[in-house]
Amino acid sequence: MPRPADQTGDTRTRIMEAASSHFAERGFDGARTQAIADEAGVNKAMLYYHFRDKEHLYIEILSNNLIEIFSQIFPTFLQQELPVRERLLRIAAAYHLFLSTHPQLRALILQELAVGGPRLGDVLEKVKGSVPGLDIEQVFMGIRSLMDSGELRQGDPRQVLLHLLSLTIFPFFARPLLETIWGLSPPEFEEVMKDRPAAVADLLDQGLFTRQEVR
C-alpha cells in the first residue's frame, strides 16, 4: 500500500523508510526509484542528492537493518551469568522476537541471499564499524569452553550455532512455501510459530526420539 507523502521526519529519513519497504518487497532489481520517491513524498532527484545512486541507497538500508539486529542480539551471545541452557535459549528467543516484529528485515535479508549476497561484503564493513563487539570467534570460543567444562556435549561449535540459527530462523524464511504446501492459513501458521520456541527448547533438551537406554 503506497501511502502518499506523509511528511514525518526529515527527507533523508523518509527516503530510507520508503526505500526499506520497497527493497524488502521487490528486491534491488524489482524496486523502482520512482515508487520510492513517491512514497517518501519527495522528488526522485532527491534520492540522488542524498545518496549517490540506487546501489548506495540499498547498501545503506541493508547495513542499517543488520546493525539494528546485531547490536541488539550480539550482547546475548556473550553474557556469562546465566546457565548454558538459558543462554542458548535466549539467543534463539532474541532472533525469534526480532524476526517476528521486523518482517521487513527478514525480507531484506532473503532478497540479498537470493541473489547470492553480492553486496554483503560492503555491508558487513559498515556493520563492523557500528557494532564494535561483533566478533564471531569469541562466540565459538565461548561454546567450546562450555564443551570443555562439560556443560555442552562435545562437537563442532559451528554446528551447534548452526543448529540454533536453523531451528529459529528457517521457519520465517520458508513461510510462504510452508503455508502453500502444508495448506496453512496465516493464522494457523502464526499458531505454529507461537509454539516454536518451546518446541525448539524441547528438541535441544531431549532430542527427537524416545530413550530406550542411557549412556
Added chain:
Amino acid sequence: MPRPADQTGDTRTRIMEAASSHFAERGFDGARTQAIADEAGVNKAMLYYHFRDKEHLYIEILSNNLIEIFSQIFPTFLQQELPVRERLLRIAAAYHLFLSTHPQLRALILQELAVGGPRLGDVLEKVKGSVPGLDIEQVFMGIRSLMDSGELRQGDPRQVLLHLLSLTIFPFFARPLLETIWGLSPPEFEEVMKDRPAAVADLLDQGLFTRQEVR
C-alpha cells in the same frame, strides 16, 4: 558466464535451461528476456512463441524444478520398512543431497520466497498435477502414529517436520551470510556442510546438552 548458443536439444528445452539459470541468479524482476534468448541461442521472439510471456515462462521453470525435487523426495516420507530414526535421517539426507547437487533449485526457491511467494499457488497446482502422491496430511499422520506407538516423543507433528527441514535446508539458504559473517572461505563452508548430516543426526539423537539425570 553466458555461453552463447550451444545448439543442444530442441529450442523449447534450451530456452528453459537458459531461463532457469537467469531466474535463479537474478530473480523474476532481475532476469532479462534478452539475456535468456542470447544464452539459449535463439531470438527473443521465440520466448513469446513457446511460452506466452515472461511470467508463464517463470512459472513453468519453477514448477518443473519443484516437481523434480518432490517426486524424488516424497516417496522417502512414506516408506514404512525402515526404523523411525533411519526414515527421518533419510528424508534429511535426501534434501541435503538434492540441494547440494542442485544449486539452481535452491536459488530459485529463495528468489520466490524473497518476494513472498506470489506465484506459489499457481506453481503448486502444476506440481500436484504431476506428483500424484503429494499429500502432506499423510506425512503428519505417519509422524503421529509413530508418536502413539512410542517410537517418537509426543508433540506436534508439524514441529517435528519443521525441525527436520530447518536443520537441513537453512544452511543452504543462509550460505552467503554465514560465509561473510563467520569469515569462512567456500572450501571451509563446504567442510561444515560435509559434517552437517552427522551433526543433525547427533542432535536428533541426543539433544544438545549433557545429561545429568534420566527420566
Added chain:
DNA sequence: GTCTATACATTGATAGAC
C-alpha cells in the same frame, strides 16, 4: 518455427533553475 524490425513504456540518472 524462426527471424527482423519495431512499438511503446519505463527505467536510472543528470542538468540547471530556484
Added chain:
DNA sequence: GTCTATCAATGTATAGAC
C-alpha cells in the same frame, strides 16, 4: 535542499516476412 524537465538506455512484447 528541492524541484522541473529531460535524456539515453533498456525493458517487455508484438507484427509480419520468410
